[in-house]
Amino acid sequence: MAVDPARDVIAFGERLLALLDQGSFVATYKYAVLVGLMDLCLEKADRHGVAPDSVTTRQLAEKVIELYWPQTAEFRGRTLKQNSGRQARILSGIIAFREALPDPSVPLQRARREAPARFERLARDVEWTLILMPLPRLQVVGGHTVSLVYEIGWDVSIERSRREVREQQRTGRGSFDNQIRFLPSVGDHLVKLNGLLRPLIHRAWTAMVAQLNDLDESRLERFLFGVDRVQLAAVRPGLTDLQHGRCFYCQSRVLRDAEVDHFIPWARYPDNGIENLVVADKRCNAAKRDFLAAAPHVGNWRRRNESRLTALAELAREAEWERHPEDTLGVARSLYLRLPAVTRLWCGGTEFANADPARLREILG
Ligand SMILES: [Zn+2]
Structure with a gap:
């Protein structure tokens, strides 16, 4: 070809x-x-x-x-x-x-x-x-x-x-x-x-x-394009409960070190919608930085957003937080579904894996 x-x-x-x-x-x-x-x-x-x-x-x-x-x-x-x-x-x-x-x-x-x-x-x-x-x-x-x-x-x-x-x-x-x-x-x-x-x-x-x-x-x-970290504290307890007090990425217990993470990194696309937010411990949040997370995380993320749809909607309503699940999913599709297979995606800590286009299509399709 x-x-x-x-x-x-x-x-x-x-x-x-x-x-x-x-x-x-x-x-x-x-x-x-x-x-x-x-x-x-x-x-x-x-x-x-x-x-x-x-x-x-x-x-x-x-x-x-x-x-x-x-x-x-x-x-x-x-x-x-x-x-x-x-x-x-x-x-x-x-x-x-x-x-x-x-x-x-x-x-x-x-x-x-x-x-x-x-x-x-x-x-x-x-x-x-x-x-x-x-x-x-x-x-x-x-x-x-x-x-x-x-x-x-x-x-x-x-x-x-x-x-x-x-x-x-x-x-x-x-x-x-x-x-x-x-x-x-x-x-x-x-x-x-x-x-x-x-x-x-x-x-x-x-x-x-x-x-x-x-x-x-x-x-x-930061003022023009940055994320307001202070504001995020408002949804942290609710999101932590939704994840049963565990880090979204490594499943270890988050105590006082819970941090709100943008699943699709803010630097890639600034989406503050509740569906794009997860709670991670300090270690995972620091290691993930602006990387896109690997397919297993994308799978967990999609599942959480589908299965906890009502709880997320409720949380957003209580905190008067923005919410546009279709757009958030659209952004994830735009970014993930056109990644070349050689792109390195973040697994955890310092581990990375190649993007798996077939698997990602299955998860996000
Ligand atoms: Zn973790």
Whole structure:
């Protein structure tokens, strides 16, 4: 069967966005790496406009420095954090390089000219950080590597091979293979989707920086699009009773740690209807985050909504809570019934399973 190229490129875009959602990252590196790879695909196109099959870690390192350069200038009198703990290593490296310049506010091209030896050290250090951290981790979802964008010849155990990487950096030879190889047609997809993906990635990147630095933008976004956690307390006791005091996902007893969870994650579709709410213990709620739950949970959820229809209606009436069971089911169908089979769905804790389209059709049909 011929693959419809339009569908193919859209499927790729959706999976890439899912990867951005799901990868657990404490720094903004995943954004920098993806935008960097996209830029390189555009810049290194051959004379027929065909994107390259691979780029080197060094090329990516220079690109990433370029992306972070304006971001390491002062914003309202301070440098912004791009990591949840200490400043991200790549950024602190760039900031230190900048601060040692006679004029830290110069453009990158001039800084490179003024301090070539120090820039070389910075580039090698950034390259090493990319090799070590985001490159082998970017495509890991729920403990598994999902090769969607590229393949590389190493994994996280590269940490022990710093010497080989140094050797390659110094001589351009040696046992370390510095190629980031794009999967078939990925370079082409990235070029085609550039206009759509870039603003989305910029938006997500901005939101993360705003949140890490507690800027007004993040408060504004929470205000405009966030969920009102305080309000949810009103339906918690009723929902807990409905589940016989047990966590919806792991069935363990919830005592004071009961939390109301949006079964269809708020980040996917903001549905506050009572049918979309379940009670989970702290552990499960924290582990589920913005993931879609796996088929067995979907089955339990559908069953609960059917068998406790009257009780849910009653609860909504008492709490003056919103309720639109048909719409809620419609959203679940829209999201679940078009998932590619390779999508990783959350089972519990750190466990994930591939989506099972046949099973999901049966449950939600
Ligand atoms: Zn639980």
